[in-house]
Amino acid sequence: MQRVLGIETSCDETAAAVVDLEGNVLGETVHSQIELHARIGGIVPELAARDHARNIDAVVRRALDLAEVALDDVDAIAVTARPGLVGALLVGVEFAKGLSLGSGKPLIEVDHLIGHILAIHLRRSGPGASLVHQTPVFPFLSLLVSGGHTGIYRVEGPRAEDIVELGATRDDAAGEAFDKVGKALGLGYPGGPVIDRLAKTGDASRFPFASPMPSKKSAEFSFSGLKTQVMRFLESHGPLSETELADVCASFQKAVVDVLTSKLVAAAEREDVTRIAIGGGVAANRELRERITDLGVKKGLTVILPELASATDNAAMIAYAGALGFSRGECASLDLDPSTETSIAAQTRKGRGQRG
Ligand SMILES: Nc1ncnc2c1ncn2[C@@H]1O[C@H](COP(=O)(O)OP(=O)(O)OP(=O)(O)O)[C@@H](O)[C@H]1O
Ligand SMILES: [Mg+2]
Incomplete structure (x- = not known):
C-alpha cells in the first residue's frame, strides 16, 4: 500500500x-x-x-x-x-x-x-464518517469557498493544467464575508461557524439583504457590498436582541447561499457537466450543504460534498x-x-x- x-x-x-x-x-x-x-x-x-x-x-x-x-x-x-x-x-x-x-x-x-x-x-x-461520499469521476464543477478564495472551477483532472476557473470573486471571499460580518456582530473570529449555528434558529426573511451579483449568467462573485449592507443596517438599527441577532445571521447566510447555489447549478448547466462539488471551509456550512444537495438533485445533478473534516x-x-x-x-x-x-x-x- x-x-x-x-x-x-x-x-x-x-x-x-x-x-x-x-x-x-x-x-x-x-x-x-x-x-x-x-x-x-x-x-x-x-x-x-x-x-x-x-x-x-x-x-x-x-x-x-x-x-x-x-x-x-x-x-x-x-x-x-x-x-x-x-x-x-x-x-x-x-x-x-x-x-x-x-x-x-x-x-x-x-x-x-x-x-x-x-x-x-x-x-x-x-x-x-460521511455517508455522502461518492467516488468522484472527472469532469466535475467545484465551488471552492474558503477564507481566502471563492470561485467555480471546471475540474477535468487533478493537475492545475486540468482545472479551469470559470469565475471567482472580485473582492472578498465568502469565508472572509462571514468573518467580517461575524466581527461586526461581535461574534469573534472566525465568524462562519458561529453565524452557521445562530442562523439555525433565525428567520431568514426578516431582513432581506440583497444577494450580490445575482446574475446566473456570470460565475463571478462579489461579497463586499453585502458586508456593507449588513454593516449599514447595524449602524442604523442599534443594539440587537438575541432573536434579531439570529435573524440577521439567517438573512445574511441566506443571501450568500442563494448566490453560491444558483451560480454553481447554472454553471453546471452551461458547461454541460452533471457532477457538482463544493470545497473549502464554507463547505462545512449546514445551509449550503442542504440547499446545494436539494437544488442539485432537483436539476438531476450528482452532488458531492466533502466530509466536514x-x-x-x-x-x-x-x-x-x-x-x-x-x-x-x-x-x-x-x-x-x-x-x-x-x-x-x-x-x-x-x-x-x-x-x-
Ligand atoms: N460552518 C461554516 N459556515 C460558514 N463558514 C465557515 C464555516 N466553517 C468555517 N467557515 C469559514 O471558512 C473559512 C476558513 O476556511 P479555510 O480554512 O478553508 O480557509 P483558509 O485556508 O483560511 O483560506 P484559503 O483556503 O483560501 O487559503 C473561514 O472564513 C470560516 O469562517
Ligand atoms: Mg484553506
Whole structure:
C-alpha cells in the first residue's frame, strides 16, 4: 500500500496527515491557531509563522503515530507550497525538505486550492464518517469557498493544467464575508461557524439583504457590498436582541447561499457537466450543504460534498493531492520556494472582473 505524509501550514492551522492513494485517511492531526488570532480579531502573519514553527514537529509525529507508521513507512512527503502566507508556508516547506533530505523520500509540492478541490475524495472511518461520499469521476464543477478564495472551477483532472476557473470573486471571499460580518456582530473570529449555528434558529426573511451579483449568467462573485449592507443596517438599527441577532445571521447566510447555489447549478448547466462539488471551509456550512444537495438533485445533478473534516483546512487533502502527484512521478527539488499565488490560472481579476 502506498502512503503519503502531508504537511499543511499555509494559514492558521498546523496540520499533518497520512493518506493512501485511495484517499483513506490513516492518521491526521490539526493544531488550530484560532485562539491565538481570536484575541486580535484576525490572522497576524508573523504570529502564525512562529506558532507553526513551535508546533510542526509534534504535529507531524502525532499524525505518524495515529497512522501507526514510521517516517520510513511512507512513500513520499507532500507539502503545501502555495498559496498562503509566505512566512507560514516557509515553515512547512522547510520542515518537509528536512524530512525528505533525511529520509530520502521524494518531496511533492501541493497547491492548497487543489487540495480543497480534491478533498471530496477523502474517506475517514469511525464515528462521524460521511455517508455522502461518492467516488468522484472527472469532469466535475467545484465551488471552492474558503477564507481566502471563492470561485467555480471546471475540474477535468487533478493537475492545475486540468482545472479551469470559470469565475471567482472580485473582492472578498465568502469565508472572509462571514468573518467580517461575524466581527461586526461581535461574534469573534472566525465568524462562519458561529453565524452557521445562530442562523439555525433565525428567520431568514426578516431582513432581506440583497444577494450580490445575482446574475446566473456570470460565475463571478462579489461579497463586499453585502458586508456593507449588513454593516449599514447595524449602524442604523442599534443594539440587537438575541432573536434579531439570529435573524440577521439567517438573512445574511441566506443571501450568500442563494448566490453560491444558483451560480454553481447554472454553471453546471452551461458547461454541460452533471457532477457538482463544493470545497473549502464554507463547505462545512449546514445551509449550503442542504440547499446545494436539494437544488442539485432537483436539476438531476450528482452532488458531492466533502466530509466536514475535509472542508476546513486539513493536511489529509494535501497528502491526497500529493499522493496523486507521486503516482504521476512528480518530485520537487530542494530549492522549492513557496508562493502567495495559486498555480490555477486566474480568469477574474480582483476588483476588476473578467480578464479581457
Ligand atoms: N460552518 C461554516 N459556515 C460558514 N463558514 C465557515 C464555516 N466553517 C468555517 N467557515 C469559514 O471558512 C473559512 C476558513 O476556511 P479555510 O480554512 O478553508 O480557509 P483558509 O485556508 O483560511 O483560506 P484559503 O483556503 O483560501 O487559503 C473561514 O472564513 C470560516 O469562517
Ligand atoms: Mg484553506
